[in-house]
Amino acid sequence: MTLFGILVTAGAIGIGYFLVARRLLTVTVNGESMTPTFPPEMDALVRRTTKASNDDVVIVAAPDPLTGWLEADERARLTKNNRTSAHWWIKRVAATTGETIPDSTEVVPEGHYYLLSDNPAGEDSRKHGTVPAHQVLGTVVHAWSNDE
Known part of the structure; x- marks a missing residue:
């Protein structure tokens, strides 16, 4: 293989790694809201979407403790500083756009999700409302x- 071929191969590998690294990340579960499925300290591979x-x-x-999951422009209007969330939650999608919210007659609005914790004691859409899709990492x- 020529030097040019080596450089092209190395460049392709580097670009591939960069693209995969930008699409995938790992998180560690902290808290009990998704037990028993995702206990504290479990690691998860996440595809960005x-x-x-x-x-x-x-x-x-x-969500904001007072305003829940709001659209970005509403949150900016209601809060003093519009910072991105430093905290992330792990939840299960229970209903998507146009579907009926569990135990309700309401429908999930366009571009939103209704999220639930696996642990019934966890906080989720029952308290904070539907989640705008752009809030999903x-x-x-x-x-x-x-342990594995």
């Missing part, structure tokens, strides 16, 4: 225990 389906487990920006594609 705002698209999710029913029963997908997603990583989502934590990604979907869990694999999870493992730190």
Whole structure:
């Protein structure tokens, strides 16, 4: 192989790694809201996307304690400083756009998700309302225990 061929191959590998690294990330579960499925300290591989389906487990920006999950422009108007969330939650998609919210007659609005915790004691859309899709960081594609 020529020097040019080596450089092209190395460049392709570097670009491939860069693209994969930007699409995937790992998170560590902290808290009890998704037990027993995702206990504390479990690691999860997350694919960055705002698209999710029913029963997908997603990583989502934590809601504001007072205003819940609002559209960005509403939150900016209601808060003093519009910073991106430093906290992320892991939740399961229970309903998507146009579907009926569980135990309700209301429908999930366009571009939103209704999220639930696996642990009934966890906070989720029952308290904070539907989640705008842009608040979703990604979907869990694999999870493992730190013991593995």
